[in-house]
Amino acid sequence: xxxxxxxxxxxxxxxxxxxxxxxxxxxxxxxxxxxxxxxxxxxxxxxxxxxxxxxxxxxxxxxxxxxxxxxxxxxxxxxxxxxxxxxxxxxxxxxxxxxxxxxxxxxxxxxxxxxxxxxxxxxxxxxxxxxxxxxxxxxxxxxxxxxxxxxxxxxxxxxxxxxxxxxxxxxxxxxxxxxxxxxxxxxxxxxxxxxxxxxxxxxxxxxxxxxxxxxxxxxxxxxxxxxxxxxxxxxxxxxxxxxxxxxxxxxxxxxxxxxxxxxxxxxxxxxxxxxxxxxxxxxxxxxxxxxxxxxxxxxxxxxxxxxxxxxxxxxxxxxxxxxxxxxxxxxxxxxxxxxxxxxxxxxxxxxxxxxxxxxxxxxxxxxxxxxxxxxxxxxxxxxxxxxxx
Numbered sequence: 001x002x003x004x005x006x007x008x009x010x011x012x013x014x015x016x017x018x019x020x021x022x023x024x025x026x027x028x029x030x031x032x033x034x035x036x037x038x039x040x041x042x043x044x045x046x047x048x049x050x051x052x053x054x055x056x057x058x059x060x061x062x063x064x065x066x067x068x069x070x071x072x073x074x075x076x077x078x079x080x081x082x083x084x085x086x087x088x089x090x091x092x093x094x095x096x097x098x099x100x101x102x103x104x105x106x107x108x109x110x111x112x113x114x115x116x117x118x119x120x121x122x123x124x125x126x127x128x129x130x131x132x133x134x135x136x137x138x139x140x141x142x143x144x145x146x147x148x149x150x151x152x153x154x155x156x157x158x159x160x161x162x163x164x165x166x167x168x169x170x171x172x173x174x175x176x177x178x179x180x181x182x183x184x185x186x187x188x189x190x191x192x193x194x195x196x197x198x199x200x201x202x203x204x205x206x207x208x209x210x211x212x213x214x215x216x217x218x219x220x221x222x223x224x225x226x227x228x229x230x231x232x233x234x235x236x237x238x239x240x241x242x243x244x245x246x247x248x249x250x251x252x253x254x255x256x257x258x259x260x261x262x263x264x265x266x267x268x269x270x271x272x273x274x275x276x277x278x279x280x281x282x283x284x285x286x287x288x289x290x291x292x293x294x295x296x297x298x299x300x301x302x303x304x305x306x307x308x309x310x311x312x313x314x315x316x317x318x319x320x321x322x323x324x325x326x327x328x329x330x331x332x333x334x335x336x337x338x339x340x341x342x343x344x345x346x347x348x349x350x351x352x353x354x355x356x357x358x359x360x361x362x363x364x365x366x367x368x369x370x371x372x373x374x375x376x377x378x379x380x381x382x383x384x385x386x387x388x389x
Contacts, residue, residue: 007266007267008267008269008270009235009266009267009268009269009273009283010269011268011269011308011309011310011312013283013286014234014235014268014283014309015309015310015334015335016286016289016334017234017279017282017283017286018232018233018234018301018304019286019289019301019331019334020282020286020287020289021039021231021232021233021234021279021282022039022040022057022232022300022301023035023036023039023057023058024056024057024289024293024295024301024331024334025286025287025288025289025290025334026287026289026290027056027057027058027059028057028058028059029058029059030058030059030060030061032057032058032059033054033058033061033065033066033069033076034069034075034076034090034092036054036057036058037050037054037076037088037089037090037093038089038090038092038093038228039228039231039232039300040228040229040232040233040300040303041081041082041087041088041089041093041097041300042054042087042088042089042299042300043082043085043086043087043298043299043300043303044078044086044087044088044298045085045086045298047086047196047201048377048378049296049297049298049299050087050088051063051066051088051377052294052295052296052299052328052374052377053295053296053298053299053300054066054088055373055374055376055377056293056294056295056299056370056373062376063376063377063379066088070088071194071195074091074209074210074211075090075091075092076088076089076090076091077089077090077091077094077192077206077209077210078192078193078201079094079097079098079186079187079189079191079192079193079206080098080183080184080186080187080192081097081098081101081187082097082101082187082244082245082246083112083245083246084112084180084183084184084186084187084246085183086193086201091210094189094192094206094214094216095189095214095215095216095217095218095221096216096221096224096225096228097225098187098188098189098214099187099188099189099214099216099218099221100216100218100221100222100224100225101187101225101245101246102184102187102188103246103247103248103251104222104251105248105250105251106126106127106128107248107250107251108247108248108250108251109127109128109131109184110127110248111246111247111248112180112184112246112247112248113127113178113180113181113184114180115178115180116178116179116180116181119167119178120164120165120167120178120181122164123162123164123165124164125162125164125165130165130181131181131184131185131188133161133162133165134157134161134165134177134181134182134185135185135188135190137157137160137161138153138157138185138190138191139190139205140160141153141156141157141160142190142191142203142204142205142208143205143208145204145205145208147194147195147197147202147203147204148202148203149197149200149201149202149203150182150201150203153182153191153203154176154177154182157176157177157182158175158176161177163175165177165181186203189206189213189214190205190206191203191204191205191206192204192206192209192210194209222255223255223258223259225245225255226241226252226255226256226258226259227259227262227276229241229244229245230259230263230274230275230276230279231276231279232300233303233304233305234273234274234275234276234279234283235266235268235273235274235275235283236273236274236305236306237272237273237274238252238253238255238256239252239305240304240305240306241255241256243305244303244305256274261277262276262277262278263275263276263277264276264277264280266283268306268309269309288333288334289331289333289334289335290333291332291333291366291369291370292330292331292332292363292366292367292369292370293330293331293370294328294329294330294340294351294367294370294371294373294374295328295329295330295331296328297326297327297328298326299328299329301329301331302320302321302329307320307321310336311336316336316356319339319354320336320339327339327340327341327354328340328341330353330355330367330370332359332363332366332367336356337355337356337357337359337363338353338354338355338356338359338389339353339354340352340353340354340371342371342374342378344378344379344380347382348375348380348381348382348383348384349371349374349375349378349380349382349383349384350383350384350386351371351374351383351384351385351386352385352386352388353367353385353386353387353388353389354388354389355387355388355389356389357389359387364385364387367385367387368383368385371383371385
């Protein structure tokens with residue numbers, strides 16, 4: 001990665017580039033659903049947030065289109081991906097955001113297991129062996145094609161795996177496989193989510209749901225995940241990639257290094273960072289962004305790890321990225337102008353805007369139009385927008 005640094009890049013320039021990379025400068029045309037989802041995957045926690053994020057990126061997207069892609073065509077998959085979180089990803093990219101998002105070495109995998117590793121570390125198995133054990137039993141359990149909730153899957157595993165992989169859980173008052181270990185088995189590709197049952201997300205064997213194994217070239221897909229990250233969040237560093245993916249710092253840097261000449265060093269506000277060489281023209285002259293977007297909490301655009309690049313004010317950062325219950329972000333012509341929350345009443349969707357500054361009449365009208373898109377995906381026939389801040 002020893003390439004001559006380019007001229008300085010400002011935070012405003014970096015944000016304008018990222019807005020374009022995430023298809024937030026201008027919506028993709030109809031039919032762009034998979035392209036929108038494939039930029040960085042779309043986190044879907046709580047369920048229903050990902051469709052809102054996709055609606056901010058695709059022209060006149062309708063909830064039925066997402067439903068058809070997920071459950072009829074199955075060109076879109078809901079699976080566990082980065083850090084064991086639920087994501088919507090294109091079927092064609094599932095190997096990249098699934099198995100390739102899993103750590104490849106022992107230390108990195110222990111970091112991905114988070115609090116699950118100390119709970120099982122007393123046994124003889126390595127983290128790699130523990131995960132392989134759970135994956136093997138899960139494959140057997142799910143081979144009957146019976147949809148199950150996560151709780152039912154956990155119950156089906158009980159007694160079939162070594163006792164040290166089912167530590168006592170004080171919260172549940174029972175022995176079971178640690179949640180993060182089970183989640184990473186999903187990231188490995190052994191299961192995904194099929195038809196929901198009411199509000200429950202039902203787990204299915206991935207090869208049964210899709211009609212074929214995930215496939216892919218694991219070595220190439222690991223590099224592709226790093227490339228997708230730099231494309232979506234450049235200028236970026238290996239440290240940012242580690243935080244985004246949940247990989248250990250050494251493995252994250254190794255994947256960066258392996259990208260080789262695809263990367264070019266730049267200076268973001270004076271600090272070294274990296275861009276894909278193919279994206280430099282867009283960085284130099286990012287397109288102008290138009291309109292308003294109401295991005296949900298957990299939107300891919302908000303997953304950038306250098307948060308001060310987007311929102312320099314620390315108080316506003318704390319308001320936007322909360323440990324629990326974060327609001328969404330209001331983007332106006334590619335600039336953050338406030339946060340938003342919504343609640344559904346029997347009569348309508350009520351959206352509350354907390355503006356960072358004064359909003360003009362045209363800006364308020366654009367935000368009200370964007371709130372109408374949210375109402376469509378919330379199943380509300382009417383929407384009322386209240387401005388504060």
